[in-house]
């Protein structure tokens with residue numbers, strides 16, 4: 577299965593990103609801490625070339641802390657790259673780290689030159705939230721769905737650094753099914769692009785394999801369900817996802833399950849781990 581979701585404004589957004597990139601000192605690539613591999617944007621990788629980069633792993637309050645630390649370590653080994661975990665719940669720390677890391681990566685600019693940084697990444701990972709954190713006020717619109725930002729927006733921070741927010745970018749076709757499912761489960765692809773049941777079955781299988789104790793605790797289950805379908809059936813039973821006659825409506829249960837995962841109420845969960853060092 578390959579997935580296509582490429583709304584019209586993204587063609588222009590990609591062109592504008594390509595135009596702005598050469599004038600930038602630091603590229604801030606925003607990744608969802610729960611899925612740093614799947615939310616790495618090949619368009620950004622291609623356009624960035626070897627420009628200095630900070631990988632900001634956002635939504636770390638929702639991700640498994642041990643796995644996030646492993647990802648930060650992994651990215652820090654890449655050339656010309658720094659990485660840290662951030663969250664809207666740790667705003668001061670985020671401001672501090674961005675100031676510190678941009679200074680380090682753009683040292684060649686010298687003290688008189690203002691640093692220019694570009695925030696980019698796939699949709700809904702928290703790019704506009706990050707610019708709001710850095711400005712310490714709401715300058716950019718934020719929303720709980722992909723493709724909220726449609727235009728670039730540049731602001732100047734108190735320290736003189738110019739920082740640009742950009743629209744979340746996808747690419748015309750996602751060939752890798754697992755990546756498409758991870759992006760959809762986390763909410764970077766709209767719910768109209770893949771049906772809830774498909775996403776929930778993928779997510780349920782993953783959670784049963786890696787976080788069974790969280791699932792059992794959240795849904796107050798006596799035993800670990802033997803299959804993703806059995807888990808979704810339990811979710812439907814417990815959350816009132818029933819059709820007349822008391823039959824579980826698996827679509828409704830799937831929608832509930834996906835939203836519970838995205839809201840972090842099942843627990844702190846990471847969907848992927850970094851490659852092992854050789």
Ligand SMILES: Nc1nc2c(ncn2[C@@H]2O[C@H](COP(=O)(O)OP(=O)(O)OP(=O)(O)O)[C@@H](O)[C@H]2O)c(=O)[nH]1
Nearest residue numbers: 663664699700701702703704705719723724725744
């Ligand atoms: N729990 C949690 N939610 C976050 C965090 N950062 C952002 N969000 C939420 O994630 C959603 C998307 O945030 P945005 O900042 O609009 O994401 P974006 O990357 O600018 O999205 P597009 O403009 O659509 O590409 C919003 O509902 C935010 O409140 C975080 O650190 N933790």
Ligand SMILES: [Mg+2]
Nearest residue numbers: 703704724725
């Ligand atoms: Mg945005």
